[in-house]
Amino acid sequence: MIQVDNLKKIYDGNLVLDLPGFEIPMGQSFGLVGNNGAGKTTFFSLLLDLIEPSQGFIKNNEVIVNKNEDWKSFTTAFLDDSFLIGYLTCEEYFYFLGELRNQTKQQIDEFLQNYADFFNNEILGKNKYIRDLSKGNQKKVGIIGTLIGNPKVIVLDEPFANLDPTTQIRLKKILRNIADTKQTTLLVSSHDLNHTFEISDRIVCFERGKIIKDINTKEYSFEELTAFFDVVV
Amino acid sequence: MTFKQLANLEWKGIKRKGGMAQSIIMAIGKGYFGLGYLIIMTLISADLFEMAAEEGIDPFQGFFKYAVYLWLGDLVIRYFFQKMPTTLIKPLLIQNVRKKTIVNYCLTKSALSFFNFVNLFMGGAILLTLTLSYKVGFVTGFLFAFSFTIFLWANNFLVQLLNHVNKFAVPFLVVFAGVLALDYFKYVEVTAYTKFFFEALYNYPFLIVVVAAYLIVLLVACYRFYFKNLSLDSTVVVKKETYKYYDLNFLNRFGKLAPFLKLDLKLLTRNKRTRTVLYMSLAFLLYGLFFLLNPSGAFEGSTFVILSGIMVTGGFMLMFGQYVPSWDSSYYPLMMTQNIPYRKYLESKWLIMVLGTLVSMILASFYIYFGWNVYITIIAVGFYNIGWNCYLSLIIGAYVRTKIDLTSNKNAFGDTKAFNIKTMLLSIPTVLAPMIVYFILTTFLKFEIAIIVFIAIGLIGILLKKFMFDLIEKLYKKQKYTTLKAYK
Numbered sequence: 001m002i003q004v005d006n007l008k009k010i011y012d013g014n015l016v017l018d019l020p021g022f023e024i025p026m027g028q029s030f031g032l033v034g035n036n037g038a039g040k041t042t043f044f045s046l047l048l049d050l051i052e053p054s055q056g057f058i059k060n061n062e063v064i065v066n067k068n069e070d071w072k073s074f075t076t077a078f079l080d081d082s083f084l085i086g087y088l089t090c091e092e093y094f095y096f097l098g099e100l101r102n103q104t105k106q107q108i109d110e111f112l113q114n115y116a117d118f119f120n121n122e123i124l125g126k127n128k129y130i131r132d133l134s135k136g137n138q139k140k141v142g143i144i145g146t147l148i149g150n151p152k153v154i155v156l157d158e159p160f161a162n163l164d165p166t167t168q169i170r171l172k173k174i175l176r177n178i179a180d181t182k183q184t185t186l187l188v189s190s191h192d193l194n195h196t197f198e199i200s201d202r203i204v205c206f207e208r209g210k211i212i213k214d215i216n217t218k219e220y221s222f223e224e225l226t227a228f229f230d231v232v233v
Numbered sequence: 234m235t236f237k238q239l240a241n242l243e244w245k246g247i248k249r250k251g252g253m254a255q256s257i258i259m260a261i262g263k264g265y266f267g268l269g270y271l272i273i274m275t276l277i278s279a280d281l282f283e284m285a286a287e288e289g290i291d292p293f294q295g296f297f298k299y300a301v302y303l304w305l306g307d308l309v310i311r312y313f314f315q316k317m318p319t320t321l322i323k324p325l326l327i328q329n330v331r332k333k334t335i336v337n338y339c340l341t342k343s344a345l346s347f348f349n350f351v352n353l354f355m356g357g358a359i360l361l362t363l364t365l366s367y368k369v370g371f372v373t374g375f376l377f378a379f380s381f382t383i384f385l386w387a388n389n390f391l392v393q394l395l396n397h398v399n400k401f402a403v404p405f406l407v408v409f410a411g412v413l414a415l416d417y418f419k420y421v422e423v424t425a426y427t428k429f430f431f432e433a434l435y436n437y438p439f440l441i442v443v444v445a446a447y448l449i450v451l452l453v454a455c456y457r458f459y460f461k462n463l464s465l466d467s468t469v470v471v472k473k474e475t476y477k478y479y480d481l482n483f484l485n486r487f488g489k490l491a492p493f494l495k496l497d498l499k500l501l502t503r504n505k506r507t508r509t510v511l512y513m514s515l516a517f518l519l520y521g522l523f524f525l526l527n528p529s530g531a532f533e534g535s536t537f538v539i540l541s542g543i544m545v546t547g548g549f550m551l552m553f554g555q556y557v558p559s560w561d562s563s564y565y566p567l568m569m570t571q572n573i574p575y576r577k578y579l580e581s582k583w584l585i586m587v588l589g590t591l592v593s594m595i596l597a598s599f600y601i602y603f604g605w606n607v608y609i610t611i612i613a614v615g616f617y618n619i620g621w622n623c624y625l626s627l628i629i630g631a632y633v634r635t636k637i638d639l640t641s642n643k644n645a646f647g648d649t650k651a652f653n654i655k656t657m658l659l660s661i662p663t664v665l666a667p668m669i670v671y672f673i674l675t676t677f678l679k680f681e682i683a684i685i686v687f688i689a690i691g692l693i694g695i696l697l698k699k700f701m702f703d704l705i706e707k708l709y710k711k712q713k714y715t716t717l718k719a720y721k
Contacts, residue, residue, distance in 0.1 A: 001441040048570045052714045072572045082720075083567040085496070087503040087639065089476055100572045127476035130502070 001026040001153065001185045002047070005058035008043055009209075017042050017209040019056075024187070026152075029179035031217075032189040033229065038206040040189040041079065044155050048077050054216075060153060076146040077155035083142050086131030089206065090123050090141050094148060101149030108148065115144050117172050136162050147178070154178070157188045160195045164233030168195065175199045182184075193229055195221050205229060217222060239330075239338045257282045271351050278303060279358035282367065292367070293670045294428070297435070300381070301427035303355065307385050311348050311392045318393070320345040326463070328386070336459045340452070351387055356382030360396045383429070390451035398458060439655035477503075491580035493573075500560055501553075503667045504639040507560065510552045514589070517548025521611070525603050538607055539671045542614030543622075543664055547595050549589035550618055551660055554626025555633055557582045558709075562720040569717065576706050579627060583702075590615055606680065613687045617667050620694025625666075625702045629659045631708050632653055634719040 002024040007187050009017040017039040034038050045051045047058050049065045057064050060071040077083065085093055087154060093113075096107040112124060123137055134221050139162055146154050159175075160168050176199050192198045196203055197217055203225070205213035213229065220228065250601040280518075281303070285295015318339040356378045361373035393401045416423040434440050436547075480496045501507045521541035544551075558578075561568055568578065594615040594682060670690065674683040709716075 048566075050566055050569060050717055052715075069574065073571070077570050079566065082564055083570075084568065085564045087499055092499070096492055096496060097571070127478075129476065191702060201338075 001018075001030075001061055003059040003077065004056070005059070007058060008051055008055040009018060009044065009046060009051065010054040011037075015209060017046070019209075019211065020217070022204075022211065022214070023066075024185060027182035028198055029175075029186040029201045030126070030188070031196035031203040031207065032117060032207035033193055033196055033203060034189075035191075037208075039209040040206055041157055042190065042209075043206070044077070044079060045156050047155060048075070071153075074152040075155070076151040076153070077137075077157075078142040078146045078159070079155070079157040081135075081138060081142070083145070084130050084138055087129055089127055089129055089136075090133075091125075093141060095141060096223060097145050097148050101151075103149050106166070112144075115174075118144065118167065118174065120167070130228055136167070139163060140167065147174075151184065153185045153187070157189050158191070160187060160190055160192060174196050197225060203229075215225070235678055236334070236338055238339065239334070243342075263545055267347060274303070274351050275354040276360045278355040279362045282362055282489070293435070294432075294455060297428045297431040298424045300431045301424060302613050303464055304385060304388070308388050308392065311388055312395060315389075315392055317396055330568055332460060332463050333457030334608065335463065336456055339459060340455060343393060346389060349386055352382050352385040352388075369389040373435075373438060377435045378443055380434045380438075380441040381443045383441070383448050385435075387444075387451050390455045393455050394451065394719065397462075398426040440706055441661060456678070475483070482714075486657065487584070488583075489577050490584060493578060494584065496587065497560075497581065497585050500639075506637065507512050510549070514549035514593065517544050517552075518593060520544040520548070521597075521600055521603075525600075525607065533664055536698065538610045539614055539668055540664070542611040543618065543667060545600070545611055546590055546593045546615035547618040547622055547663070549593055550586045550623060550626055551594070553589065553664060554582075554586050554623065555629055555660060556635065556637060557630035558641075558716065559630065559633055559635050559637050559720075560692075563639060565717060565720045569713065575709060576702060579709060580702065583623055586626060588618050590618050590623070613684045614667060614671075616688045617670075617694070618691075620691030622663050624694070625663050627705050629663070631705075631716075633659065634716055635721050652667070680685050 002023050004019045005081055006021060007017065007019040008015060032043070034040050042051070046053055047060065047065065049071075052066060053213070056141070057066060059065070060075060062070045065071050074185070085096070086216055088096065094108050094112060094228070095105055096144070098105070103111075104218060119140060123133065123141060127157065130141060143156060143159050146156065156175075163171065172195060175186060175188065179186050179199055179201065188196065188199060193203075202216055203213070215228070240640060272549065281296045281299055282292035285299065288295065290298070319327040336679075360374050360378035360383060363378065364371055381449040385512050395405060412421075412423055415421040434444070481498060484494045484498075485491045487494055503512060521538075521544070524537045524541050597611055597615075598608075671683070671687060674686055677683075678686065
């Protein structure tokens with residue numbers, strides 16, 4: 001699904017990302033771990049064509065992302081609060097995204113029913129603008145927004161940070177369900193190996209812009225993984 | 234923490250803002266206008282005596298009479314262009330910096346404003362004129378020029394209060410507008426009263442104490458205002474807006490553009506900053522009256538009618554268009570990753586401007602009162618605006634790239650200006666091009682034919698939409714990464 005080919009990103013002469021090549025097959029749940037500044041967000045920004053590669057390219061479903069916009073029709077993402085529109089209510093935000101992804105209002109309403117638990121009665125039907133929600137609730141809105149319209153690729157940057165423990169568990173369940181369908185390629189970054197282990201089929205670790213570990217989670221226990229990633233996590 | 238450290242922080246902020254080449258060009262433009270303003274104000278101050286003499290009034294009496302206009306001009310220009318002394322306070326609040334230091338720093342910064350130097354030059358010009366041309370004693374001349382300068386300096390703080398304290402600004406503006414109106418329609422001659430004030434300053438030099446006291450009162454008021462509002466919640470005053478629902482489904486007829494149109498209407502109505510645009514657009518509708526109601530009739534003639542036409546029909550287009558796509562800056566990454574073809578996004582912005590212009594044209598119907606010619610000119614300019622200036626606004630917008638914070642508009646330390654020199658400079662072609670075209674047309678053709686040709690030019694612009702959008706889309710695509718970076 002996602003092919004990285006000789007990708008480099010250079011800021012002011014510093015090589016911040018250097019990925020000679022790797023592939024994420026369709027339907028894989030892909031976990032990205034690494035310390036601050038390891039290049040996780042840079043990689044996601046390149047994948048979403050928010051920054052320009054210095055060299056090489058990323059192909060998303062055979063579309064070179066910085067040459068053609070077609071990847072937008074099957075890819076969704078939530079990186080930070082710049083993916084939210086503050087002056088809309090949550091419902092309006094979801095309807096807006098739905099309209100862009102050819103979903104009717106009824107479809108969205110049905111879709112939202114499934115996440116009533118996750119929103120914990122604090123978000124839906126409150127007629128509150130997104131800008132007036134707490135940071136954590138804003139994040140919930142952004143994450144659920146990426147699930148609208150059955151995307152083939154979902155990109156989430158640090159989805160667990162800033163969420164309360166209950167919500168973290170619920171989110172893990174939601175993401176695990178999506179991963180189990182094997183229909184959606186899920187890319188999730190995190191500092192926390194614990195969360196990533198539970199939802200990912202494969203964990204890749206970045207360190208200073210390079211891949212230093214790339215393992216299948218099925219083959220190891222969590223303890224083994226922890227020891228394995230001891231250097232970084 | 235000292236002033237030096239605060240100034241240092243600020244300097245780094247300016248230096249590292251990005252878009253250096255652009256800001257240098259802007260700085261040159263600003264410098265040019267600034268110098269022009271300085272020279273004009275200085276010359277007027279010096280010439281006021283002479284001008285009065287030419288009108289057959291005693292030069293001194295004339296000066297005292299008209300001096301109030303110098304003060305007024307200074308105040309108005311400051312109100313629109315003087316930057317408020319903003320400082321990045323949030324990270325400083327919990328550091329070891331006394332509140333007093335922050336406030337003092339802000340006030341000192343504002344005291345070093347360019348406009349205060351203009352006042353100094355004006356004072357100097359008055360002193361030189363008094364002592365050299367009118368042989369007034371140096372001490373008398375100096376004291377008068379100095380109290381005049383202090384009186385204008387007080388505007389520095391007056392403007393800050395006007396900008397920040399609504400409780401103060403509203404009554405002030407109401408009284409002020411009332412007095413001006415009375416004067417304008419000749420019920421009261423305000424200058425006859427203000428004359429006494431300036432004359433007294435001249436005749437009784439010790440009154441400089443009163444002027445100084447006035448300055449100090451405003452300074453203290455400013456100090457207290459800033460000091461009181463130096464916490465995050467009191468400045469932000471989180472007044473949550475209640476949710477308003479309106480049925481915008483009628484817009485669905487625009488098909489693929491509908492979601493964006495609906496979004497833009499919400500953008501316009503639900504944010505303070507954008508609501509200002511709407512109010513300003515309404516104010517722009519009245520722009521024509523400024524010329525047409527002038528009793529002297531000095532502004533009659535096509536050039537001014539066309540200028541008002543541009544402002545009347547294009548007020549919204551100018552105010553909104555210059556900040557496309559900056560209005561969406563806080564969620565630009567979202568827009569860039571959604572299933573949105575760039576062209577549809579731009580077309581919807583264009584359509585909003587076109588609709589805004591059409592509404593302005595309809596609302597401007599009352600200009601028919603001033604005669605058919607005036608009205609038809611305004612309508613013709615409206616078509617020109619739709620045909621060409623809407624594209625131009627999009628092109629200008631691609632270069633403006635100002636990160637707009639829609640939400641934190643209420644902060645006393647935030648920059649609330651919806652109006653700045655940079656965008657004004659960029660808007661010059663929008664205003665100038667139709668004026669030139671119109672001037673050429675009316676010089677060579679009869680009025681009616683000229684108007685028809687002018688409308689035709691506008692319509693041609695609309696027909697060229699595909700071509701223009703190819704151009705604009707390419708431009709925006711080329712700028713995509715720079716724009717994203719600027720909004721970070």
